[in-house]
Amino acid sequence: MPFRQIMGHRPVLDLLARAVSRGSVPPTLIFAGPDGVGKRRTAIALAQALNCEKPETFGRPHDSDIGEEPISRHDSEIGGTPISMGNDACGRCPSCKRIARAVHADVLVVEPGDSGSIKIDQVRDAIDRAAYRPFEGRRRLVIIDGADALVGEAQNALLKTLEEPPPSSIFVLLTARPDLLLPTVRSRGHQLRFGALAESDVAAALIKEHGFSETDARAAAATSDGSIGRALEEHTEEAVEARDAATRVLQTVAASADPRRRLEGAKVLAGSGDREEVWRRLLALSSLLRDMSVLASRADEHVLANADLATELKPLLRSFDAGRTVRAFSAVDRALAAIDRNASPKIVADWLALQL
Numbered sequence: 153m154p155f156r157q158i159m160g161h162r163p164v165l166d167l168l169a170r171a172v173s174r175g176s177v178p179p180t181l182i183f184a185g186p187d188g189v190g191k192r193r194t195a196i197a198l199a200q201a202l203n204c205e206k207p208e209t210f211g212r213p214h215d216s217d218i219g220e221e222p223i224s225r226h227d228s229e230i231g232g233t234p235i236s237m238g239n240d241a242c243g244r245c246p247s248c249k250r251i252a253r254a255v256h257a258d259v260l261v262v263e264p265g266d267s268g269s270i271k272i273d274q275v276r277d278a279i280d281r282a283a284y285r286p287f288e289g290r291r292r293l294v295i296i297d298g299a300d301a302l303v304g305e306a307q308n309a310l311l312k313t314l315e316e317p318p319p320s321s322i323f324v325l326l327t328a329r330p331d332l333l334l335p336t337v338r339s340r341g342h343q344l345r346f347g348a349l350a351e352s353d354v355a356a357a358l359i360k361e362h363g364f365s366e367t368d369a370r371a372a373a374a375t376s377d378g379s380i381g382r383a384l385e386e387h388t389e390e391a392v393e394a395r396d397a398a399t400r401v402l403q404t405v406a407a408s409a410d411p412r413r414r415l416e417g418a419k420v421l422a423g424s425g426d427r428e429e430v431w432r433r434l435l436a437l438s439s440l441l442r443d444m445s446v447l448a449s450r451a452d453e454h455v456l457a458n459a460d461l462a463t464e465l466k467p468l469l470r471s472f473d474a475g476r477t478v479r480a481f482s483a484v485d486r487a488l489a490a491i492d493r494n495a496s497p498k499i500v501a502d503w504l505a506l507q508l
């Protein structure tokens with residue numbers, strides 16, 4: 153999958169595409185960021201861009217296959233002039249296809265085995281192969297997915313290679329926990345940060361690549377914390393249920409200032425009192441509140457994560473002005489933190505219903 157088909161991360165993709173076109177990709181890269189946001193995809197896209205037989209341009213305005221999302225200011229143009237041209241893979245040539253099918257001889261992926269760790273032997277094998285010239289392509293990529301799972305001696309073996317990188321090989325370390333890498337390994341790599349994805353991007357990916365219906369995709373995205381991986385792990389039914397419950401909570405507390413009525417909202421939120429369930433409902437609540445602040449500011453409805461619920465959300469704005477929405481949003485954040493610290497879901501729900 154070429155850079156242009158990856159959801160989000162535009163500044164990182166721009167940087168990599170430009171480095172490919174200039175031939176200045178650093179010998180060691182560290183992609184740091186949460187699981188399931190596209191780090192491995194980006195590493196594969198980099199391998200394709202480096203080895204593509206018919207590279208294309210990346211960074212032109214409107215070159216994205218992703219959809220109608222407007223291209224934001226930093227990605228591409230000032231006064232209509234593209235400022236960030238780079239190289240992207242075509243996605244169709246034999247090299248691109250072989251890399252996509254994971255059968256290209258010069259793209260090695262090392263990942264934790266059943267034990268959950270990456271053993272010294274796995275790393276030695278990759279290092280040995282990296283010492284030779286690329287076999288079929290121009291550059292070899294060694295992608296270490298879950299680099300924080302490298303056992304200590306494996307990190308040390310890798311460090312020796314990173315100190316004197318073989319000329320045609322690039323090491324890409326992917327990790328959600330860069331702090332678990334040895335400082336010496338970390339200091340050898342050029343670190344790129346991957347943030348959580350926008351919920352609208354998660355939903356678009358679920359629809360486009362995983363055949364979700366719009367409702368299921370939006371619901372799963374709302375409880376995904378910006379991770380496609382997490383959205384796929386979530387049971388869609390539970391996500392849809394969480395978003396429905398969160399909507400009912402807002403409708404209940406919006407309808408009346410009476411504390412008794414608000415505690416009705418708390419009951420809806422607490423549900424069966426299951427911690428995971430309350431957690432999902434809180435994530436859905438914060439997603440809905442974020443959308444309400446978008447609606448209140450009359451910003452472009454394109455950016456709504458729950459665009460399919462706009463008709464349910466709009467009437468709530470009569471009682472939720474901008475100030476109340478922002479306060480509610482930060483209260484939900486505190487509630488999530490409390491659940492994370494093991495507070496009773498029911499007590500948290502009661503507290504939150506009075507804050508909203």
Ligand SMILES: [Zn+2]
Pocket residue numbers: 203204205206207241242243244245246247248
């Ligand atoms: Zn190609």
